[in-house]
Amino acid sequence: MTGAVGGGLRRLGVIGCGLMGAGLAELGARSGFDVVVAVSSDRSLRAGRERVLASLDRSVAKGRIGAEDRDAAVGRLSFTDTLGELADRELIIESVTESHPVKAKVFAALDAVLPKDHDVVLATNTSSLAVAGLAASVRREDLVVGTHFFNPVGTMPLVELISSPRTAPEAAARAERFLAEGLGKRVVHAPDRPGFVVNALLVPFMMSAITMLESGHATAEDIDAGMTQGCGHPMGPLALSDFTGLDTLAAVAQGLFEQSDDARYRPPRLLLDLVTAGHLGRKSGRGFYEYA
Incomplete structure (x- = not known):
């Protein structure tokens, strides 16, 4: 060539x-x-x-x-x-x-x-x-x-x-x-700052959705429907978390939290517990949702 x-x-x-x-x-x-x-x-x-x-x-x-x-x-x-x-x-x-x-x-x-x-x-x-x-x-x-x-x-x-x-x-x-x-x-x-542009916006959004589910504020289905059908997002934050891989998401969030000391990035306990249990999202068959 x-x-x-x-x-x-x-x-x-x-x-x-x-x-x-x-x-x-x-x-x-x-x-x-x-x-x-x-x-x-x-x-x-x-x-x-x-x-x-x-x-x-x-x-x-x-x-x-x-x-x-x-x-x-x-x-x-x-x-x-x-x-x-x-x-x-x-x-x-x-x-x-x-x-x-x-x-x-x-x-x-x-x-x-x-x-x-x-x-x-x-x-x-x-x-x-x-x-x-x-x-x-x-x-x-x-x-x-x-x-x-x-x-x-x-x-x-x-x-x-x-x-x-x-x-x-x-x-x-x-x-x-x-x-x-x-x-x-x-x-x-x-x-060259924590989260760059996309993750500086996206990761706090995903952590907030997980915290909302953890607190019993709403179901996973309703949280995701709110963002896809109410806000026009192509995928809800919890489905997106499963697609990303919960272990990957937790590692990124923890890294951003340690770099910035910004509580918006702190991984919620529910996320960490799912990772510990091996429920990593789509790649493991189970995360916030179950997959065939």
């Missing part, structure tokens, strides 16, 4: 191939980028490749893309368990576990294998962590940005782009061109 694809870039690196990483890798390959996906082990490599290929096959089966498009995307994808194979990338998105220590360790390891004079834009895909804190793990803090993609990556149109106080304007501009022109996303600029 030759020439620029989107935003002047054509070589994309993705670190991690879980739900979000796989979605990013697939979207990048379908958008015409040469994508290298780096994972931590051979087992993760096999699982990640299978996840991406299965998703592409589903898109063909549903008529969203043709078989030729699927084959072209597969041809642009490669997988590795060696970070050094990302050294020639022009933009790298880290999408591992939502944990500052884990992400910082990955960034430090990546920094060690990149050329000292590199100008690679490094993005951490995060829903709640401070970008400036993660940028401190690398030499070129000015090249670090944050991205907050939404699940599923391929169909949700929005992405938040976060610049830390140390992010160079050119690095942020390159990232925005990649997101908007390369991936076709609507970009919202967010400050």
